[in-house]
Amino acid sequence: MTKTYLLTRPEHDDTMHYLSNWSKGTIDAAKKAGIKVLDLNREKATKKEVEGRLKDLSPILVVLNGHGDENTVTGHQNEPIIIYGENEKLLKSKIVYAISCQSAKVLGQKSVDAGAISYNGYNDDFVFFYEPNMISKPLNDKTAQMFLEPSKIFIETLIKGNTVEEALKRAKDKLRSNINRLLVSSEADANMVRYLLWDLNHFVSRGNLNATI
Amino acid sequence: MSEKISEDIKKLVIARLETLPADKKISIGSFGDYSKTELIASVNKGDKVGKKIIEIELEFLRALKEGIVQ
Numbered sequence: 656m657t658k659t660y661l662l663t664r665p666e667h668d669d670t671m672h673y674l675s676n677w678s679k680g681t682i683d684a685a686k687k688a689g690i691k692v693l694d695l696n697r698e699k700a701t702k703k704e705v706e707g708r709l710k711d712l713s714p715i716l717v718v719l720n721g722h723g724d725e726n727t728v729t730g731h732q733n734e735p736i737i738i739y740g741e742n743e744k745l746l747k748s749k750i751v752y753a754i755s756c757q758s759a760k761v762l763g764q765k766s767v768d769a770g771a772i773s774y775n776g777y778n779d780d781f782v783f784f785y786e787p788n789m790i791s792k793p794l795n796d797k798t799a800q801m802f803l804e805p806s807k808i809f810i811e812t813l814i815k816g817n818t819v820e821e822a823l824k825r826a827k828d829k830l831r832s833n834i835n836r837l838l839v840s841s842e843a844d845a846n847m848v849r850y851l852l853w854d855l856n857h858f859v860s861r862g863n864l865n866a867t868i
Numbered sequence: 869m870s871e872k873i874s875e876d877i878k879k880l881v882i883a884r885l886e887t888l889p890a891d892k893k894i895s896i897g898s899f900g901d902y903s904k905t906e907l908i909a910s911v912n913k914g915d916k917v918g919k920k921i922i923e924i925e926l927e928f929l930r931a932l933k934e935g936i937v938q
Contacts, residue, residue: 670895722898733898756897780897780920787893798892843889849928850894856927 658868660685660814661693661714663700665721665731673785674720674754676793677803681718681810688814690716690868700730705737709745715868716750718810723755726762739765746771750819750868754806756780763861773819773862775809781857782850801837801847802854805829813868820864830855881911881925896920 662682664675675696685692693708695701700721708714719737721729726739737743737753739762747770753759759776766774783802789795805826812822830851837848888904895901899917902910910918 669893669901670897673895724898780899782894782896782924784892784894786891788891842887846884846888849884849924852928852931853924856931 657689657691658716659691659693659712659714660716660718660868661705661708661712662695662718663705663720663730663736664694664696665700665729666697667732669785669790670722671720672790673783673793673796673799673803674806677799677807678718678720678754678810680794680807681814684811684814685716688816690814695730698731700736702730702734702736702742705730706742706745709749714749716810716813717746717752719751719753719755719758721753721755723753723758723762725757725760728753728755728758728762737762737766743771744769746774748772750775750813750866752776752806752810752813754781759859759861763859767862771862772866773860773864775819775823775858775860777854777857778859779853779857782853784847784850798847801833801851805833805854805858816867818864819860819862819866823858823860823864827855827858830858877922877926878911878914881922882908884925885911885921 665671666675682692695704719728722733727735728737730736743766746766749771750773751771753776760778763774785799786796808829809822809826812825834848834851837845885908890904893901893903911921
């Protein structure tokens with residue numbers, strides 16, 4: 656049976672533009688691995704579209720790029736698409752990664768309680784630096800890369816069939832490696848270390864760490 | 869006392885922010901995107917973004933103390 660990967664990629668502000676572009680590369684990785692991809696980009700990243708795909712096509716891997724809070728992950732134009740107490744049950748039997756603020760704090764555990772295999776994300780705000788003059792070419796932005804490449808590594812490690820635990824380890828190893836590199840750079844860049852450390856400390860997994868897609 | 873510490877921390881955080889590259893912005897989730905100047909203004913005002921930046925700095929200082937970051 657073909658596995659399915661659902662991802663949301665709203666692009667309505669600079670943060671979403673960067674997250675969308677940095678997760679786009681995982682589409683090709685999934686296709687190469689024989690995984691069917693449901694890419695809900697821009698205005699398709701709505702609650703209605705997400706709920707429909709989750710119900711009808713049962714993706715095993717769900718990646719949500721969006722803003723959020725401890726109970727919610729949003730989509731296009733900040734529409735809440737997964738909401739604790741309303742539709743987190745739709746994540747049942749899925750491995751989820753939410754690249755959004757705070758959602759692992761409450762929604763993550765509640766999703767696991769409702770049957771999600773694993774919920775991965777951030778239990779506080781997710782922060783990253785970027786270079787505004789690179790906004791038209793976000794994948795060439797070396798500053799943003801330090802913060803966003805680890806997320807891509809997390810997804811690609813899962814796509815390759817590794818466990819959630821291994822994906823988390825590789826993503827965090829990359830963050831640590833970036834921290835170490837910055838510590839010996841110029842003072843200006845070295846000051847970004849505290850923000851990488853913040854993302855490292857608040858990147859958490861709920862549910863089954865041994866799960867694979 | 870806590871107000872005094874808070875002011876000291878503010879000064880420390882602003883001193884750190886002053887050395888950040890001026891040509892970069894930071895995305896702080898739902899709060900939005902901020903330049904170095906805007907971050908400093910937020911810390912001075914003590915608004916939600918300023919408090920978040922202070923929280924990040926305090927967590928970093930704890931990590932230094934615990935030897936997590938050399």
